[in-house]
Amino acid sequence: MLAYEARQLAKLASSLGIHVGPESWVNGIGDQSIFHESQFRLLLHPFKRRGNRLGFAYFHGRPGTPGMPEFDACYETLQRRHAEIDRIQVTNRAMEEVVLGTGVSSGKVHRIPIGIDVEAFRQRTPAAKRHARHELDLPESAYVVGSFQKDGVGWGEGLEPKLIKGPDLVVAVAERLRERVPELVFLLTGPSRGYVKAGLERSGVPYRHVFLPSEAVATAYEAIDLCLVASREEGGPKAVLESMAVGVPLLTTRVGQAADLVRHRSNGWMVDVEDVEGLVEWSAHVAEAPAAELEEVRRTGLATAEENSYEALRPRWRDLLDGFVEMPESS
Numbered sequence: 001m002l003a004y005e006a007r008q009l010a011k012l013a014s015s016l017g018i019h020v021g022p023e024s025w026v027n028g029i030g031d032q033s034i035f036h037e038s039q040f041r042l043l044l045h046p047f048k049r050r051g052n053r054l055g056f057a058y059f060h061g062r063p064g065t066p067g068m069p070e071f072d073a074c075y076e077t078l079q080r081r082h083a084e085i086d087r088i089q090v091t092n093r094a095m096e097e098v099v100l101g102t103g104v105s106s107g108k109v110h111r112i113p114i115g116i117d118v119e120a121f122r123q124r125t126p127a128a129k130r131h132a133r134h135e136l137d138l139p140e141s142a143y144v145v146g147s148f149q150k151d152g153v154g155w156g157e158g159l160e161p162k163l164i165k166g167p168d169l170v171v172a173v174a175e176r177l178r179e180r181v182p183e184l185v186f187l188l189t190g191p192s193r194g195y196v197k198a199g200l201e202r203s204g205v206p207y208r209h210v211f212l213p214s215e216a217v218a219t220a221y222e223a224i225d226l227c228l229v230a231s232r233e234e235g236g237p238k239a240v241l242e243s244m245a246v247g248v249p250l251l252t253t254r255v256g257q258a259a260d261l262v263r264h265r266s267n268g269w270m271v272d273v274e275d276v277e278g279l280v281e282w283s284a285h286v287a288e289a290p291a292a293e294l295e296e297v298r299r300t301g302l303a304t305a306e307e308n309s310y311e312a313l314r315p316r317w318r319d320l321l322d323g324f325v326e327m328p329e330s331s
Contacts, residue, residue: 001236001238002037002038003037005037005057005114006037008115008117008310009035012314012317013321016318016327016328017327029050029052030050030051030052031051031052032052033052033053033055033324033325034053034054034055035055035056035057035087036054036055036056037057038057039056039057039058039061039078040070040074043074044073044077053086053324053325054084054085054086055086055087055088055320056089057088058074058088058095059090059095060164060233060234061075062095062233063075063076063098066163067163068164075098075102078099078102082102082104082108085104085108087108087110087320088108088110089110089111089112089320090109090111090112091113091235091236091256091257092113092259092260093111094256094259095235095256096109110319110320112313112317113241113261113308113313114235114236114257115312116238116244116305116308116310117309117310118245118305118306120218121218121221121245122245123245123246123298124222124247128222129222132219132220132223133223136208136219138187138208139185142185143182143226144187144223144225145174145184145186145187145225145227145283146186146187146189146226146227146228146243147187147196147228147230148189148227148239149166149167149190149229149230149237149239150192150193151193151195152191152192152195152196153192155191155192156192157192158191158192158193158195159194159198160195161195163232164231164232164233165230165231166232166274167195167196167230168199169230169253169274169276169279171195171196171199171203172276173228173276173279173280173283174199174205175203176276176280177280177284178203178204178205180280180283180284185205185206186200186205187207187223188209188210189209189211189217189220193209197209217242218242218246221248222248225248226248226251226286226287227248227249227250227251228251228279228283229250229252229253230279231252231255231256231273232273233255233256235257236257237255237257239252240261240262240268241304241305241308243301244267244268244301245301245305247301249268249286249297250262250301251268251269251270251271251282251283251286252268252270252271253270253271253274253275253279255273261308265297266297266300267297267301267303267304268301269282
């Protein structure tokens with residue numbers, strides 16, 4: 001995800017006439033502007049300013065989160081050294097409040113959500129849904145719930161749960177939802193999903209686990225009936241706008257930019273963090289909802305996605321970059 005967002009930012013900067021140097025320059029260059037993909041890339045190391053302007057994205061990392069000492073380390077470093085930082089991107093209101101709590105000047109902090117490429121994630125058609133299910137070996141008649149968060153620790157099997165992503169909640173929802181929704185199937189993507197897979201197997205809930213290249217991720221959305229996000233903390237997640245752009249119903253906990261962008265029962269459905277009962281009830285509701293209700297949510301969700309496309313967010317990024325880099329007058 002970070003590499004993808006970095007490419008999008010580099011593309012936008014180039015379109016504004018800003019020269020983007022190679023990443024290999026970062027550790028040795030001076031008197032330039034360096035924007036890191038994540039606060040972890042800078043604040044977890046004894047960095048030197050070397051005359052550079054420094055910025056980074058602070059997607060998530062609430063201090064005091066159990067089992068995540070790196071969150072505290074970044075926060076404490078920013079408290080001590082915020083005068084040396086020139087720009088910070090936050091993706092949501094909650095994280096903006098956290099970052100401002102370090103004492104950093106509000107003028108350095110810019111709230112810009114993780115955007116969406118509406119050309120890569122297009123509204124699906126019935127034919128596209130059938131094709132995606134065929135490609136991913138999913139029954140055409142099944143009710144398919146998509147869970148696309150990396151929710152295991154590390155990059156191996158992922159048997160140890162990364163609890164801030166809510167894998168235990170996904171399993172709990174699946175266990176109860178199988179009694180409410182006929183022919184339920186879960187679609188999982190990406191690495192480190194071992195904890196969820198083991199839980200689904202224990203519960204007897206069928207699933208498919210697929211690995212897709214970044215350019216084919218939209219296929220996963222095209223195949224599902226509901227996108228489920230059960231996280232306890234997020235910077236995004238990207239699934240919010242990706243599902244809306246494709247036209248897939250979204251059910252999410254009140255986390256990250258979902259809390260800012262999702263309007264319950266208007267462009268998606270949202271419940272409080274750890275509300276398993278709510279996740280089950282609204283999952284079942286979406287499965288039984290009339291076509292007219294789903295169509296209205298789809299239409300409203302598409303508008304939200306378009307309002308937060310990378311192109312639509314361009315003015316916000318220009319504001320962040322203005323004064324951080326030398327902006328060509330024509331941009």
